[in-house]
Amino acid sequence: MKVEKVDVVVIGAGPSGAVASSLLNKQGKKVVVLERETFPRFSIGESLLPQCMTYLAEAGLVDSLNSQADALGFQFKNGAAFEKSGEHTFFDFTDKFTEGPGTTFQVKRADFDKLLADGAAQQGVTIRYRHTVIEVTEHADFMRLIVIDESGETYTVEAKFVLDASGFGRVLPRLIDLEKPSKFPVRSSYFTHVEDNIDDANFDRNKILITVHPEHPDVWYWLIPFSDGTASIGVVIEPEKVVAAEREHQEILFDYINQVPNLSQLLKNAKAIAPARQIKGYSADVTRLHGERFALLGNAGEFLDPVFSSGVTIALRSACLIAPVVNDLLDGKEVDLAKQYAEPLKQGVDCFKTFVTAWYDGRFQDVIFHKEQDPQIRQMVCSILAGYAWDTSNPYVAHSERRLDVLAKLCKEYQ
Structure with a gap:
């Protein structure tokens, strides 16, 4: 059997x-992307954070996003709004501590992912759709992958390096035994797209709306408007709180929406335009983010929780x-994947993790709904919500757990 040899195999054509693949292709590396699905295909994670725009610009993919956003129904986004038992607050991402973009888009992921993949292909990246990696073996100087193509034929690829960008498919963690349980509790999400028909003149379509259940503060909802009058809606809940017997996902979702006055009023005229879906136990972790000849990207490594829309930003x-680390390695330079990749990535992930944990235990909810907020601290928190979780000049990034805990105690004390 003929063996194909390339510099880099990327598993997955998502963001x-x-x-x-775009960045490595720009450096003249021979890159092949193997994607199990055909694009466009459904995915969640529809509310981008402004920090994403910097990374898309670096890869030469932001101009096509800006130019095609209106045609694809993507919604301009400048912040996040929060609602809890009649209390309302919001963050304007342009009023933040960290320099950089303060606006982005709320996107339909099927079209967004295809736009980025098409952009990479236009730059010269080879993308093979409906090609599934079924076996991976590690060798001293290369990784060997066994792949099934769209016709069911099997072939072999040897790559000097492999990047797993397969998201929830988690190809390398499954095939080379890297998975470990997440420390986050198992949660379910029920979600769908609707023609929202929102007639409230005060509703701000430029922001994601996150609503807390009035009786269960660990149950929350997202409402992500798009510019074409549709929206993504969902609820996140621990499975044991759901009475699911003999009920369709859509019935469960709208039952929970109707338990919250502000959402039930906003969505009183909504019409579902897609079947409701459920994802259960989506939080994931791994024993390591890299080996000598591979690395895990984004959700293939660790997925926290959708509450602050951090997934695409981390990816x-x-x-x-x-x-750049892989490029240097392929050029024969000495690299340290732990110090140059895993540790810097983990720094920002851990910051997000602090805020996700504090959301569910109530501390961060106490902070954002506090009546009297210091403007400078608010800007620092806003930067993290905008995706700037790697800016260590921000004290709430550099010392996220300690700073947030102290802030939450003060808010609790003086509420």
């Missing part, structure tokens, strides 16, 4: 795969961190 950050 991290498109960005990483793109991982792509932009790993690409």
Whole structure:
């Protein structure tokens, strides 16, 4: 059997795969992307953070996003709004501590992912759709992959380096035994797209709306408007709180929406335009983010929780961190994957993790709904919500757990 030899195999053509392959292709590396699905295909993670725009620009993919956003129904986004038992607050991402873009888009992921993959292909990246990696073996100087193509034929590829950008497919963690349980509790999400028909003149379509259940503060909802009058809606909940017997996902979702006055009023005229879906137990972790000849990007490594829309940002950050390291390795330079990739990536992931944990235990909810907020601290927190979780000049990034805990105690004390 003929063996194909390339510099880099990227598993998955989603956002991290498109960005990483674009960056390596720009350096003249022979890159092949193997994608199990055909694009466009469904994915969640529809509300981008402004930090994403920096990474897309680095890969030469931001101009096509800006130019095609309106045609694809993507919604301009400048912040996040929060609602809890009649209390309302919001963050304007242009009023933040860290320099950089303060606006982005809320996107339909099927079209967004295809736009990025098409952009990478136009730059010269080879993308093979409906090619599934079924076996991987590590060798001293290369990785060997067994792949099934769209016709069912099997072939072999040897790559000097492999990047797993397969997202929830988690190809390398499954095939070379890297998976480990997440420390986050198992949660389910029920979600769909609707023609929202929102007639409230005060509703701000430029922001994601996150709503907390009035009786269960660990149950929350997203409402992500798009510019064409549709929206993504969903609820995140621990499975044991759901009475699911003999009920369709859509019935469960709208039952929970109707338990919250602000959402039930906003969505009183909504019409579902897609079947409701459920994802259960999506939080994931791994024993390591890299080996001598591979690295895990984005959700293939660790996925936290959708509450602050950090997934795509982490994915793109991982792509932009790993690409120059792999390029240097292929050029024969000494690299340290731990110090140059895993540790810097983990720094921002851990910051997000602090805020996700504090959301569910109530501390961060106490902070954002506090009546009297210091403007400078608010800007620092806003930067993290905008995706700038790697800016260590921000004290709430550099010392996220300690700073947030102290802030939450003060807010609790003086509420």
